[in-house]
Amino acid sequence: MTVNAVKKLWAEGRPVLHGWLSIGNPFTAEIMAAQGYDAISIDIQHGALDYSAVLPMMQAMRASGVSIGVRVPWLDPAIIMKALDAGALNVICPMINTPDQAAEFVSYLRYPPRGQRSFGPTRANFAMPGYGVAMNDAVVALAMIETAEGFANIEAIAATPGLDGIYVGPADLTLGTQEGRLAPGFDREEPEMIELIQRIARTCADHGIKACLHCGTPEYAAKAAGWGYHLMTVSGDSRLLANAAAASVNRFRDLIGAGAKNIAASGDR
Numbered sequence: 508m509t510v511n512a513v514k515k516l517w518a519e520g521r522p523v524l525h526g527w528l529s530i531g532n533p534f535t536a537e538i539m540a541a542q543g544y545d546a547i548s549i550d551i552q553h554g555a556l557d558y559s560a561v562l563p564m565m566q567a568m569r570a571s572g573v574s575i576g577v578r579v580p581w582l583d584p585a586i587i588m589k590a591l592d593a594g595a596l597n598v599i600c601p602m603i604n605t606p607d608q609a610a611e612f613v614s615y616l617r618y619p620p621r622g623q624r625s626f627g628p629t630r631a632n633f634a635m636p637g638y639g640v641a642m643n644d645a646v647v648a649l650a651m652i653e654t655a656e657g658f659a660n661i662e663a664i665a666a667t668p669g670l671d672g673i674y675v676g677p678a679d680l681t682l683g684t685q686e687g688r689l690a691p692g693f694d695r696e697e698p699e700m701i702e703l704i705q706r707i708a709r710t711c712a713d714h715g716i717k718a719c720l721h722c723g724t725p726e727y728a729a730k731a732a733g734w735g736y737h738l739m740t741v742s743g744d745s746r747l748l749a750n751a752a753a754a755s756v757n758r759f760r761d762l763i764g765a766g767a768k769n770i771a772a773s774g775d776r
Contacts, residue, residue, distance in 0.1 A: 509635040511596045511645045512574040513546050513738070514671075517717060522732050525719070526573075527743025531556025533567035535744050540571035546738070548576035551586065552601055555745075558589060562630065565594045569634060576647070582608055587615045588624055594631045596646055599674045603650035606663040612650060613669040617643045621669065647671045649719055649738075652707060653679035661707060665714040672717035672737070675707055693723035708735035 516523050526544040528536055531554065540547055547568065549561055556564075565575055576597025577590045587598060600612045614622040618640045632638045649672045652658055658680070665673060678691035681700060689697060695704065704720065711718040712735055719738035722728040723746070728739035742750075 508637060508639075508641045509596070509645055511647060512572070513576075513597055513647050514645065516545060517737060522736070523719075523738040524728075525738050525740040527721075527740050528564065529554035529556070530744045530748075531560030531564070533560075533563040536564035537567040537571075539744055540568035540573045544573055546574035546576060546597060548578055548597060548599060548740075549595075550578045550743070551590070552578050552580045558586070558593075561590065562593050565630070565634070569594075578651075582612055584615045584623075587612075591616065591624065591646065592628045592631055594634045597649065598646065599649045599651060601651045601676070601679075602653055602657070603664060604654055604657040605660055606667055609650050609664045609667040609670055613648050613667060616646050616648050617669060649674040649717075651676055651679075654683035658684055658703065658707075661710050662714075665710050665716055670716055672719050673707055673711055674719040674721070674738075675704060676721050677704070678721075680704075693721060694727040704731075705734050711735070 513523050523545045526539050526547040527550060528539060528547060529550045536549070549556070549564055551557070551561060561577065568575055574596050575594060576599065577595045578599040578601065579586050579590060581602065582600055587600070590598060598616055603609050603612060615624055616622060618624045618626060621643055628638045648670050650664060650670060651674050652661060652664065653676055657664065664670070677693050677695050677700070680703065681689050681695065682691050684703060685699070689700070695701060708718040717737040718735055720731045720736045721740045722731060723742060725741050728741045731739050
């Protein structure tokens with residue numbers, strides 16, 4: 508049976524470095540997968556892609572050995588099961604607000620008798636020889652807590668049998684709990700948001716599941732690990748591309764500006 512690197516690292520007490528893909532392109536996925544991440548997820552919810560892009564992106568990442576996951580658009584059994592059949596080992600589901608929704612989500616990831624997943628691992632069967640019911644123990648189920656209702660039900664959601672962890676998206680958690688007082692964004696520094704983020708980590712620890720956090724920088728991710736988070740997303744393809752391009756452009760402008768100043772100064776002499 509295929510061993511999910513995420514579960515292996517967790518069993519060893521090690522944190523998971525997680526990447527994010529929102530550009531629907533196999534070459535971009537292949538480049539990201541070659542950089543040393545432990546796991547990478549394809550964002551079907553907000554990413555500029557659909558299922559027709561997901562499959563070739565998974566194929567492009569196969570050679571890297573990275574643990575491949577998806578964030579599905581919603582609590583929908585069709586796309587959840589189709590993503591699994593394509594080869595996803597980790598599934599993040601947004602907007603889980605109640606323990607009933609959490610239990611429903613988990614059921615879509617497990618074959619009977621532990622769930623209601625339909626059998627038909629079309630690509631997964633070739634990508635992971637021997638794929639079968641034993642994969643129930645390899646697939647990771649991560650529920651996103653993003654609303655005031657979800658946060659109010661955090662204890663009951665975390666107690667859901669079969670749920671492996673809670674994935675925190677700080678932007679939506681801020682929108683969902685702060686009633687417009689704070690703008691959405693990553694790497695929260697407000698005391699009230701830090702308290703929410705730390706409480707989720709404590710709740711996960713109390714229930715023996717893993718806390719996961721979407722971060723904007725490695726520095727914040729390291730801080731989150733100190734709070735008890737076990738999987739940290741350290742940015743994604745579109746943000747990394749934009750940041751690298753901006754840094755290159757700005758450096759060029761600075762150098763040209765400095766050169767122009769030197770020429771002007773020499774002309775004064």
